[in-house]
Amino acid sequence: FKDILRIDHMWILPNLTKLSLNFNKIEVIEHIEMLTELKELNLSFNLIEKIENLDTLINLETLSLYSNKIKKIENLESLEKLEILSIGKNLINSIQGVDRFRFMNSLRVLNLEGNPIAQNPDFPLSQYVITLLPNLHYYEYTFIKSEMREKAQIRFSRELREIEYLQEKEIQARELQAREESEARRLASSFVDHLDGNQLFDSFWRDDADGRVLMLVGQQAQELAEEYEKDVFELTQEIYKLGLKRFVERDEEIRDFMDNLLDGQKELQSSGQKEIEDFLLYKATIFDEARITLRLLEQNVMHGDDEDSLENIKLSDTMHKLNVNFEDSLNDMWLVLMSQELHLHETIEESTTNFHRKISDMMSKFLEASQSFFVQLRE
Structure with a gap:
């Protein structure tokens, strides 16, 4: 309102x-x-x-x-x-x-x-x-x-049957479209999209006015064009197969890299969690000791004991040692966690560098092989 x-x-x-x-x-x-x-x-x-x-x-x-x-x-x-x-x-x-x-x-x-x-x-x-x-x-x-x-x-039985039929057709069409889109993404990732058929050869002639004029020469020109189409198709198929093969290799490399990265993170998390749990157990123990010691000190003071009495001095020393030990333990845990984090960072950095190098090598080899095929096309 x-x-x-x-x-x-x-x-x-x-x-x-x-x-x-x-x-x-x-x-x-x-x-x-x-x-x-x-x-x-x-x-x-x-x-x-x-x-x-x-x-x-x-x-x-x-x-x-x-x-x-x-x-x-x-x-x-x-x-x-x-x-x-x-x-x-x-x-x-x-x-x-x-x-x-x-x-x-x-x-x-x-x-x-x-x-x-x-x-x-x-x-x-x-x-x-x-x-x-x-x-x-x-x-x-x-x-x-x-x-x-x-x-x-x-x-409404008749209407239901009709709608079920249309829905089934739509579901099938959606599934087909999803498969086609998935395949298109796979081919694009393989850098061989539009190379699974005669698309490359067709693109040669699409805007080639001279080529269309050449076809008017006669049967001989037509035969040459058909032979060239066959050669182009065979070479593009080689590029297509090579691209898919290299895609599988890259995909495996990526999966291995991601799996290793995830395993490293899980291992660090597990190790760090254990360090923290051990520290919390130690903390509970030392806090219990500190509470008992502090309670004894308070009782002695309430009973009129001098703060500088031998027993109170010993209890104070115990409290001081507990405090020092706790701080040392806390600092040790922090150092362990930081060293683990630093080790993971260095490992990831090294793995990333190696991964980048491997992928770059794969891409370079694929490009070199593809270029050799295109040289054959020009010849």
Whole structure:
């Protein structure tokens, strides 16, 4: 109830987990992409017209957009952890987008009541939603019983089969795209992208007007071009195979380097932890001795003993020795931890230098071999 017109200055709260801006005059969802730790977002009772700019809120579990001016269900698929969604009392007049909730596997509670699509007596929206979303537990805050789901599935069985078919095709397309992108990244990392086919040869002729004129000479020119295409393909395949081979070697070298680095850090952490634990045990022992000695001193003073009495002097000497021993032990632990840290730093520095040298050598050899192939192409 602050009459807030827009969302802004959220960058100062990157670790915010709950944000409530309901009952304001916000028209656009914006400037919240940095709130990646956000778990609950309440923007109900505003003037928002479009669901947008939520892609980065990967930890969001509860989202309320109740009573706004939203006309379309969209841009929610990336919220994989979303469990509760309320977009009731908006202006949504189409079921388009409801099927996209099937990709939100964590969604358990959904509210669409109060929208135009929920007011059509010839289309029971609740049954449609229950049919499409088998993981949903509550719709309009009412628990979905098994008999309700069975009845709904009978009513919308045809629509369900069609959506399942389309979803399966989309999943397959996504998997194919993911594999292609992964392969493209692998080839790019191998420095042989666009060399797994005739792409290089095709690029020779793409903007070569003289080459196209040469093809008009006749059959002999065509045969020469085909022979050259074959030679280019064979050489590019050699480069392609070499690049993949060198990529595997570099990848193994990188993994070994990272594994050794991690092992060294774990070993240092374990050794340092043992030093600290040993010191804490020693500290507990020496503090117990100090408490006993101090208590004896206090008792002697309370009983009227002179502070310079032989017994009190001995107790004071004991306290002094305990203090000196504790400080020496603390200093020794610090020296050990610092020496371990310094040793790790020197080891990492040496390993990094060797790693850089090995990678540079691998790259140089690969470039030299590739250059020899390109020389053959020119010849």
